[in-house]
Amino acid sequence: MSNFCCGASKIGGIGTIHQDGITINQVPILYCPVCHDVEIHPKVKENIDVVIKIAQSEGSKRVNFESYMKEIRDEHFFEDCSTVNRGDIHEVIQSQIDISLGLLSFARDIGDIEWQEQLKNRLSRLSQQRDLTTNK
Numbered sequence: 001m002s003n004f005c006c007g008a009s010k011i012g013g014i015g016t017i018h019q020d021g022i023t024i025n026q027v028p029i030l031y032c033p034v035c036h037d038v039e040i041h042p043k044v045k046e047n048i049d050v051v052i053k054i055a056q057s058e059g060s061k062r063v064n065f066e067s068y069m070k071e072i073r074d075e076h077f078f079e080d081c082s083t084v085n086r087g088d089i090h091e092v093i094q095s096q097i098d099i100s101l102g103l104l105s106f107a108r109d110i111g112d113i114e115w116q117e118q119l120k121n122r123l124s125r126l127s128q129q130r131d132l133t134t135n136k
């Protein structure tokens, strides 16, 4: 799987990216809750290049990607992501913990030590984040 990072798949979400001197808001992204690596969602990568060219020709420094591509509002857009951040960060973390625990028992079954270590690290990061969001 291409969007695997730090033991499990990345989280789908909407974010802001900076590329070629242009700030683009409302971009579908995939991010890792452990190492915070962010990538543009593969479905829109080519469109981002087009939007950057348009912005450069118009002399804009900041654009809203959603106004070029309405499809990203579709609830099925992120159907290939196991977890999607729709604004409820607590729900995102809980879902990630459930998934990581499931993967950890699978990694134990197949005897993959390295994957188990990655998942244990992921779970400890996630539970720290959960504590931060619940103890407010």
Ligand SMILES: [Zn+2]
Binding pocket: 005, 006, 032, 033, 034, 035, 036, 037
């Ligand atoms: Zn990562």
